[in-house]
Amino acid sequence: MPTPNQVVSLDNQIEQWRSYLSRRQAIHTVDIAELEDHLREQVATLVGAGLSTDEAFLVAVNRLGNLDALSREFAREHSDRLWKQLVVVPSDSVAQLARGRMDAIVAFCLAVAAAVLVKLPALFGLDLEDDAHFYARNASFFVLPLLTGYFVWKRGLDQSKVRWLAVAFAAAAVVINAYPFTEDGPTLVLAAIHLPIALWLVVGIAYAGNRWGQVAGRMDFIRFSGELFIYYVLIALGGGLLMGFMAAIFQAINIDVEPVFEQWLIAGVVGAVIVAAWLVEAKQSVIENMAPVLTRLFTPLFAILLLGFLATLLVTGRGIDIERNALIAFDGLLLVVLGLLLYSISARDPQSPRGPFDVVQVVLVVSALLANAFALWAIAERINEFGFTPNRTAALGMNVILIVNLAWSAVLYIRFLRGRAQFAPLEKWQTNYLPVYAGWAALVVIVFPPLFRFI
Amino acid sequence: MYNAARYTKSVRTPTLKSMDINKDLMAASSTPIVLAILAEEDSYGYAILQRVRELSGGRMEWTDGMLYPVLHRLERLGHVDARWQVAESGRKRKYYQITSQGRAQLAEEREQWQAVDATLKGIWKAIRASLPTLNPAFAPALAMAA
Numbered sequence: 022m023p024t025p026n027q028v029v030s031l032d033n034q035i036e037q038w039r040s041y042l043s044r045r046q047a048i049h050t051v052d053i054a055e056l057e058d059h060l061r062e063q064v065a066t067l068v069g070a071g072l073s074t075d076e077a078f079l080v081a082v083n084r085l086g087n088l089d090a091l092s093r094e095f096a097r098e099h100s101d102r103l104w105k106q107l108v109v110v111p112s113d114s115v116a117q118l119a120r121g122r123m124d125a126i127v128a129f130c131l132a133v134a135a136a137v138l139v140k141l142p143a144l145f146g147l148d149l150e151d152d153a154h155f156y157a158r159n160a161s162f163f164v165l166p167l168l169t170g171y172f173v174w175k176r177g178l179d180q181s182k183v184r185w186l187a188v189a190f191a192a193a194a195v196v197i198n199a200y201p202f203t204e205d206g207p208t209l210v211l212a213a214i215h216l217p218i219a220l221w222l223v224v225g226i227a228y229a230g231n232r233w234g235q236v237a238g239r240m241d242f243i244r245f246s247g248e249l250f251i252y253y254v255l256i257a258l259g260g261g262l263l264m265g266f267m268a269a270i271f272q273a274i275n276i277d278v279e280p281v282f283e284q285w286l287i288a289g290v291v292g293a294v295i296v297a298a299w300l301v302e303a304k305q306s307v308i309e310n311m312a313p314v315l316t317r318l319f320t321p322l323f324a325i326l327l328l329g330f331l332a333t334l335l336v337t338g339r340g341i342d343i344e345r346n347a348l349i350a351f352d353g354l355l356l357v358v359l360g361l362l363l364y365s366i367s368a369r370d371p372q373s374p375r376g377p378f379d380v381v382q383v384v385l386v387v388s389a390l391l392a393n394a395f396a397l398w399a400i401a402e403r404i405n406e407f408g409f410t411p412n413r414t415a416a417l418g419m420n421v422i423l424i425v426n427l428a429w430s431a432v433l434y435i436r437f438l439r440g441r442a443q444f445a446p447l448e449k450w451q452t453n454y455l456p457v458y459a460g461w462a463a464l465v466v467i468v469f470p471p472l473f474r475f476i
Numbered sequence: 477m478y479n480a481a482r483y484t485k486s487v488r489t490p491t492l493k494s495m496d497i498n499k500d501l502m503a504a505s506s507t508p509i510v511l512a513i514l515a516e517e518d519s520y521g522y523a524i525l526q527r528v529r530e531l532s533g534g535r536m537e538w539t540d541g542m543l544y545p546v547l548h549r550l551e552r553l554g555h556v557d558a559r560w561q562v563a564e565s566g567r568k569r570k571y572y573q574i575t576s577q578g579r580a581q582l583a584e585e586r587e588q589w590q591a592v593d594a595t596l597k598g599i600w601k602a603i604r605a606s607l608p609t610l611n612p613a614f615a616p617a618l619a620m621a622a
Contacts (some may be wrong), residue, residue, distance in 0.1 A: 049525035055570045062522045094545040
């Protein structure tokens with residue numbers, strides 16, 4: 022008979038065996054339970070035949086067969102398991118099940134609320150086309166407060182924090198609606214573009230819950246933002262397909278559905294943000310993050326593009342032809358490079374050693390900075406001629422912000438590559454920089470309009 | 477530390493009669509054997525393996541784990557139903573039960589195997605004289621067959 026000691030050690034051994042088995046993707050928890058029942062019965066029989074528990078365990082495990090072969094057999098029978106499926110509502114335990122379901126219900130209700138909210142002004146006679154400026158000013162408020170609310174609920178944020186988040190939204194709403202903007206003027210357009218960027222930080226604070234103060238909390242928010250963007254694009258593509266088919270089949274019976282689209286498209290546009298956010302949350306640990314995969318793919322390509330551009334510039338001796346929108350184009354370039362850098366940092370294990378991809382990353386950042394420097398140099402010569410319009414000032418300010426970020430990132434990355442520093446400072450620098458973007462965006466919303474007399 | 481290699485290394489338990497039934501034959505016969513055992517009564521993995529050992533007199537040694545993918549395949553095909561039930565040991569155990577579709581499948585397999593068996597019996601008889609000395613382990617079985 023096994024002594025109590027032996028029982029404990031058998032349980033330990035089985036526990037280890039189970040955790041080892043659970044790493045096999047093709048073998049699920051229920052299968053492990055089934056195999057464990059088998060194992061225990063086999064052990065009991067062998068112990069009954071006079072073996073010690075340890076011996077019995079070893080023999081029983083051996084009889085189960087080679088794990089690689091076994092998991093291959095399971096994979097052949099359950100080939101679907103090699104593709105991670107999104108189980109929106111996990112069913113491991115009753116509590117989890119209830120939580121997942123509750124989550125889905127809340128997200129769905131909020132998405133519907135966003136759709137209703139965006140249609141609400143129409144009841145007061147505000148038309149999407151005739152009162153476009155109203156919608157441009159308030160676009161953020163149809164969805165971001167609800168998204169923030171979702172995370173406030175999900176993370177169980179304290180009252181005091183919620184109050185501050187609400188104050189931020191209220192203040193933004195007052196500023197953007199009280200300013201006497203010229204209709205369709207550049208300051209209004211700039212404010213409309215920058216307001217969501219500033220308010221995205223508020224969403225982030227809610228998202229991170231009580232972890233905003235930590236690098237990891239802010240990094241999670243960066244990951245969330247990237248995945249949200251990708252999911253949103255995918256949903257939008259699906260929505261486009263749906264609308265295309267709808268138009269086509271109704272066309273077949275001579276009904277024009279375009280007015281319906283015009284009315285309801287916007288409801289889908291805002292609702293999808295919350296659905297996408299919920300999906301990102303639900304699939305977080307189930308499916309590989311997409312943003313880092315895309316980064317891996319495009320970082321080398323962008324690096325080659327930029328090196329080619331610089332080489333051509335040097336060989337042909339051409340100056341950059343600066344027209345009005347050149348600065349915005351280079352802002353876009355720096356933004357893409359920053360995105361590539363950010364999402365490869367977000368997926369990098371800080372402990373893993375330096376590799377060739379790190380070198381490509383540094384080449385990308387440095388060449389982007391050089392290309393941008395050429396552009397800035399060309400612009401500086403003619404800035405007096407062009408004058409400081411709101412658009413140009415905003416573009417220049419953003420350029421400076423991006424340069425500062427990328428330049429210091431390059432320094433930190435090179436230090437890391439040369440073995441002088443760890444990877445963590447780079448991560449810290451990027452996450453600490455998040456409020457700078459929001460601060461600049463807030464500046465454009467709040468200070469620019471009076472500065473340029475609301476033109 | 478848990479030493480994975482200890483458990484993944486394939487150790488062949490030497491069968492007493494040192495007779496290996498070829499892998500393809502094992503795979504082909506697994507469906508009718510499992511279905512037939514389940515046709516006797518509802519059962520579960522370990523007991524099915526025990527029954528196989530008993531029936532074959534220890535000559536059919538399945539690698540224990542490999543039975544489960546077979547059971548899962550039969551379940552997917554609808555030949556068996558599975559249910560989780562608390563066994564007398566107090567552990568949860570997955571029991572399998574043959575379905576009517578499984579019985580039909582078993583009848584079909586049985587016909588096929590009987591056809592193969594009859595063919596082989598015929599040929600064994602015809603060439604008995606020219607066969608080389610047999611492994612003694614075969615002798616009783618063959619004598620019975622003849």
